[in-house]
Amino acid sequence: MSVLVYTESENGKFKKNAFEAASYAYEVAQQLGTTATAISINANENESLGNYGITKVLNVSNDKLSTFNAKAYANIIAEAAKNEGAKVIVVSSSSDTKFLAPLLATKLEAGMVSNVVAAPESTSPFIVKRTVFSNKGFAHTQINTEIKLIAVSNNAFGLVENTTSTTVEDFSPTVSDADFSTKSTEIDKVVGKATIADADIVVSGGRGLKGPENWGMIEELADVLGAATACSKPVSDMGWRPHSEHVGQTGKPVASNLYIAIGISGAIQHLAGVSASKTKVVINTDPEAPFFKAADYGIVGDAFEVVPKLIEKLKEFKAQNA
Amino acid sequence: MKILVCISNVPDTTSKINFTDGNTKFDTNGVQFVINPNDEFGLTRAMWFKEKQGATVHVASVGGSSAEPTIRKALAIGADEAIRVDAEPTDGYFVAQQLAAVVKNGGYDLIIAGRESIDYNGGMVPGMLATLLDMNFVNTCINIEVDGNNVKAMREIDGGKEKIETTLPLVIGGQKGLVEESDLRIPNMRGIMMARKKALNVVAPIDAIAATTDIKFEQPAPKGAVKLVDADNVGELVNLLHNEAKVI
Ligand SMILES: Cc1cc2nc3c(=O)[nH]c(=O)nc-3n(C[C@H](O)[C@H](O)[C@H](O)COP(=O)(O)OP(=O)(O)OC[C@H]3O[C@@H](n4cnc5c(N)ncnc54)[C@H](O)[C@@H]3O)c2cc1C
Numbered sequence: 001m002s003v004l005v006y007t008e009s010e011n012g013k014f015k016k017n018a019f020e021a022a023s024y025a026y027e028v029a030q031q032l033g034t035t036a037t038a039i040s041i042n043a044n045e046n047e048s049l050g051n052y053g054i055t056k057v058l059n060v061s062n063d064k065l066s067t068f069n070a071k072a073y074a075n076i077i078a079e080a081a082k083n084e085g086a087k088v089i090v091v092s093s094s095s096d097t098k099f100l101a102p103l104l105a106t107k108l109e110a111g112m113v114s115n116v117v118a119a120p121e122s123t124s125p126f127i128v129k130r131t132v133f134s135n136k137g138f139a140h141t142q143i144n145t146e147i148k149l150i151a152v153s154n155n156a157f158g159l160v161e162n163t164t165s166t167t168v169e170d171f172s173p174t175v176s177d178a179d180f181s182t183k184s185t186e187i188d189k190v191v192g193k194a195t196i197a198d199a200d201i202v203v204s205g206g207r208g209l210k211g212p213e214n215w216g217m218i219e220e221l222a223d224v225l226g227a228a229t230a231c232s233k234p235v236s237d238m239g240w241r242p243h244s245e246h247v248g249q250t251g252k253p254v255a256s257n258l259y260i261a262i263g264i265s266g267a268i269q270h271l272a273g274v275s276a277s278k279t280k281v282v283i284n285t286d287p288e289a290p291f292f293k294a295a296d297y298g299i300v301g302d303a304f305e306v307v308p309k310l311i312e313k314l315k316e317f318k319a320q321n322a
Numbered sequence: 323m324k325i326l327v328c329i330s331n332v333p334d335t336t337s338k339i340n341f342t343d344g345n346t347k348f349d350t351n352g353v354q355f356v357i358n359p360n361d362e363f364g365l366t367r368a369m370w371f372k373e374k375q376g377a378t379v380h381v382a383s384v385g386g387s388s389a390e391p392t393i394r395k396a397l398a399i400g401a402d403e404a405i406r407v408d409a410e411p412t413d414g415y416f417v418a419q420q421l422a423a424v425v426k427n428g429g430y431d432l433i434i435a436g437r438e439s440i441d442y443n444g445g446m447v448p449g450m451l452a453t454l455l456d457m458n459f460v461n462t463c464i465n466i467e468v469d470g471n472n473v474k475a476m477r478e479i480d481g482g483k484e485k486i487e488t489t490l491p492l493v494i495g496g497q498k499g500l501v502e503e504s505d506l507r508i509p510n511m512r513g514i515m516m517a518r519k520k521a522l523n524v525v526a527p528i529d530a531i532a533a534t535t536d537i538k539f540e541q542p543a544p545k546g547a548v549k550l551v552d553a554d555n556v557g558e559l560v561n562l563l564h565n566e567a568k569v570i
């Protein structure tokens with residue numbers, strides 16, 4: 001009756017959210033007086049999960065699964081859950097896990113809670129805290145079913161190290177051709193750059209930047225910080241930036257450690273989507289811009305003057321701290 | 323092609339969120355309800371299929387009679403018929419089971435839902451629905467083309483997009499990209515008049531369980547005041563981010 005966690009990897013390498021989900025699974029296992037098992041698919045270095053309290057890893061190596069397929073992955077995790085007799089399953093909140101989680105919940109007839117931000121406050125009844133109304137509130141939600149599926153928010157529970165020894169077992173689940181009736185034919189993805197979903201820092205630009213030609217300094221700032229770039233909705237609507245960069249209530253959610261908003265007014269829909277970030281900085285010419293009420297640090301000033309200076313100062317800082 | 327668009331009736335994005343009854347209920351007082359934005363993009367794409375490929379478009383919503391103005395709006399935008407499952411949408415699993423019954427009765431080829439509803443943000447109804455019906459499923463769908471039974475779709479992934487090929491019957495979790503913001507339609511007078519004559523069928527819910535229950539709600543803690551840094555002293559911001567916030 002262990003707790004099972006799906007530890008997501010990309011090109012064999014665990015994502016940061018895999019370690020966060022593992023940390024969470026370990027905490028739940030502690031509360032239930034059991035152990036935490038991970039299921040990983042085509043991942044290397046499975047032993048590293050032992051840093052986060054995982055005592056057993058079921059590792060699937062299968063070339064058919066080299067590209068993500070929600071149905072196939074969900075079926076594998078469901079089979080692992082059944083084999084392990086797992087009553088609690090933990091997943092992260094990447095776009096792939098958000099795709100597979102509802103399939104998994106239905107397969108297992110598990111009550112599912114998304115956007116979970118804290119360890120269970122009680123395990124009998126089983127109650128977890130999650131965000132609702134796009135971060136404008138929290139709910140304490142009870143799961144009524146025997147099997148429970150918890151999708152943890154990015155960067156909320158955090159990484160918690162608990163070193164333990166880990167055994168890695170090969171796991172060869174049935175992978176049926178029928179799972180591939182939905183087929184990926186091409187992936188177009190930025191490589192070697194942090195994505196909004198897993199970046200520690202996100203640099204975001206709004207309409208105040210006047211036009212797409214002015215994004216050079218945003219990218220340079222992001223580069224210096226190792227950050228992902230994002231934008232407000234009108235910026236993507238006007239085609240200045242790709243839709244995948246649109247953040248906010250109707251775009252991607254941001255839960256980074258640092259969010260820097262440049263030339264963004266701070267409309268309620270924008271703030272809802274980015275407020276889960278730990279530290280927020282705003283740079284805006286208008287001291288009345290609503291973002292100043294939501295930010296931790298702010299500079300009232302022209303982005304075209306402030307950002308180049310900020311890049312320069314950050315380069316100096318990096319040189320000193322290298 | 324017969325399309326079902328699943329619609330969630332949600333507070334307008336500008337709503338202040340308050341709770342009532344000892345923080346056990348969402349306070350709907352003074353709140354404007356609208357078609358969930360992700361669903362509206364899907365509905366608009368369905369209109370395209372109606373106009374270009376002769377599709378029939380129905381909308382379904384699980385909710386009480388208070389959801390009817392939102393459903394009528396979908397009819398005014400151009401849906402042909404509507405179904406309201408007369409039950410409180412208590413959790414994602416409950417809603418998915420109700421919608422699965424609607425799909426089985428209606429024989430739909432394509433079911434368009436929103437990737438998530440902006441009230442409870444569960445993001446589970448489309449995927450659960452697809453699994454209950456054993457249909458193909460594409461989440462965070464930003465483009466879809468249908469040719470006979472063959473479907474070419476595009477999905478948003480972290481850091482990019484993915485092309486997908488699949489077949490009908492299919493469920494998608496849609497979002498902006500299915501159509502652009504500028505393609506969204508405001509119902510005109512004629513649409514509103516016609517909507518009054520269209521069928522809005524109220525059906526009784528099937529027996530189903532809610533897998534989860536919200537026990538209590540809470541508002542976020544109030545935020546402290548912003549620390550302002552002078553535009554001529556940008557180095558101070560670097561200092562604060564490093565020494566105080568400890569994020570760089
Ligand atoms: C249903 C719905 C959903 C929505 N969802 C989202 C969403 O998910 N995400 C989102 O972002 N928006 C969303 N919006 C839109 C939102 O209401 C705002 O319109 C939008 O966020 C504004 O974008 P902005 O801040 O870039 O532009 P503006 O509001 O135009 O702000 C530009 C800012 O730049 C400042 N500025 C101008 N020049 C300079 C300069 N030289 N240097 C520094 N600052 C400068 C101005 O003072 C101003 O504050 C939604 C709206 C609706 C109705």
